[in-house]
Amino acid sequence: MVQINENYLKLPGSYLFSEIARRVAAYSEANPQAKLIKLGIGDVTRPLCPAVIEAMHAAVDEMGVQETFRGYGPEQGYDFLRDAIAKHDYAARGVQMAADEIFVSDGAKSDCGNIGDIFGTDNVVAVCDPVYPVYVDTNAMAGRAGEYDEKTGKWSRLHYMPCTAENGFSPVVPEGKQVDLIYLCFPNNPTGATANKAQLQAWVDYANTVGAVILFDGAYEAFITEPDVPHSIFEIPGARTCAIEFRSFSKTAGFTGNRCAYTVVPHELERGGASLNRLWNRRQTTKFNGVPYVVQRGAAAIYTDAGKKQVQETISYYQKNAAVIREGLQTAGLTVYGGVNAPYIWLKTPDGCPSWDFFDRLLQEANVVTTPGAGFGPSGEGYIRLTAFGGAAATAEAVERVKAIL
């Protein structure tokens, strides 16, 4: 008799977004005239920029002609894209990265989950609290999380690192406890916080000392505006021997529906005598077959002069939304975090109001849909996440509506 992976049965339901959808649907049904504005979405809304569109059209044409048709590409990505990434995302910031340290993929979500394939199940995994659920769920599925406790909302074998206003939403290195795989995401989803060089250096030093590996999610790197915020973990001395970095075109260039990302595994990164670059290469060549040629051509176009300018225009559009939300809510007397180097604004609910209660109030009184912070982990209680990915006019109106009910 086939045995299933019993770890799957331990997973709680995907409560957060289905519960949001349920409450929104119930409210809309009872109030069909209400015009809801959604500031809860983590998806981009602006179209792909003209340089990307042009490159994709050209690539589609190539695929329709015998002489230029491309079949299987390299599982790790075409050189034209890996080279462009190495040059523009790394060398331009003073970080040397070889093209064969860069693995092009169909998404940072896939990679953040699949990376577990190359690690043993006994590793102790550290995650931030609040956290992007994929880190937790994929480790639970792999048997690294232990048992789930409905009451605390925590897994028995995970090491949770509270990210609170007190520590600037930046987790601290564990003392007197060994952790092995450390998920860090900066700029952070959901808090919008960043980590500075000293903070990341402390993590790199810790990881090198105890032999841990940092899994650094830099999906929101394009939103950094402040000059002293690192764009890559590899700006930190020592990171090449302890870190893997996930980057994505999703938020950088509106590729959420286009599916392209990349993962960086330095050659110097070894554990148990094995090169993790070689292990990941083996994983990808065996269980993945590359990103569509047309999509890779589209991704490469963002590194052209025209592409860079156009992509920045879209980022600026979202950044203005973030400023509108942040400043509007601050003006209203609310305490707000994030939104400077990230598309996420982390709002402290007034008077210690529970996340879900404030979510309901915003929904019912302001007709604004948000995301309750408690859905991202226990330390998210008392917060609401708002995103900058909506339309400018709707975002501005949403802020005015929220201000009006306070």
Place this chain on the structure above:
Amino acid sequence: MVQINENYLKLPGSYLFSEIARRVAAYSEANPQAKLIKLGIGDVTRPLCPAVIEAMHAAVDEMGVQETFRGYGPEQGYDFLRDAIAKHDYAARGVQMAADEIFVSDGAKSDCGNIGDIFGTDNVVAVCDPVYPVYVDTNAMAGRAGEYDEKTGKWSRLHYMPCTAENGFSPVVPEGKQVDLIYLCFPNNPTGATANKAQLQAWVDYANTVGAVILFDGAYEAFITEPDVPHSIFEIPGARTCAIEFRSFSKTAGFTGNRCAYTVVPHELERGGASLNRLWNRRQTTKFNGVPYVVQRGAAAIYTDAGKKQVQETISYYQKNAAVIREGLQTAGLTVYGGVNAPYIWLKTPDGCPSWDFFDRLLQEANVVTTPGAGFGPSGEGYIRLTAFGGAAATAEAVERVKAIL
């Protein structure tokens, strides 16, 4: 200290294609005037058909305009594609399949490997010999294969099912042994063999009796020409309670560089009290983020009247190549299998010549590159795989060259 997945270290190198490349390069260097013809490739060479190109252009345009831009799509695929698959690939053949039993993905290779995520590591895995290496390697990586024996070329915990001329290259149901996960691929890579309804029925009955799950790879379904050959495992009564099917647009519509496939998991398929459809859905929603919108539109276009006709023209082109190879080599007195319902021809080497020796002879005397059968497993020894994916003129010339040296 991080522990790596030690199973990766047990994997032998990807010997087959690197060794072929090495021998070809060495010969070319020594004989720069030689014009090699490659009949070893498993990749398509004909361009995407006009209907697909047109649909992809239209979708690219949609992605460049605010009103029609698409961000994250459903992880399981858009309804327009799932519905088209259900209608044209299943209902049209008398098989009822609900859209939510169909999971659109980036490749059958990915799915064949990733499906292991939902199963426990203690299952006994049965594979054909010779076999597509992905089934073996991904199970070895997951810890299901045991230890590799260099001498026999076999893993200690895998159950190998010899596919030989004596059994028509169709494996027989194990007697007196329990296997749990059974990989079947028909039409077969590398032998080009098919399984008839009675043979598949025996597997379905076995799986239902012992609680096994059949992982049915139908990637070459489009090449079936004979009317009595099943196109899907779900044409077999009882399959809905014991089988998962992998299908792909790669060979059907030349999508090897476009990346689109799908996996079918019926609602009735339960093991350990859990619905495998729900487990796979959980796996895909957590570790995957869908196929690019543009690619899904391209895939859906093959189900239009124009698309069907154009795709069939390309299939027919390859089928003619297959007939040229098959009939040409038969005329030369060689024993040849496959090539009727598959793009693969499985050639018995003359006089019991070892695979690699005959490979060398074809390379050096006929300047034709093939794939030694021994590279697919011990039972492939004494065979050579040829593929129908080359150009028509080159394929015909290759056959004449081979005939000339015999």
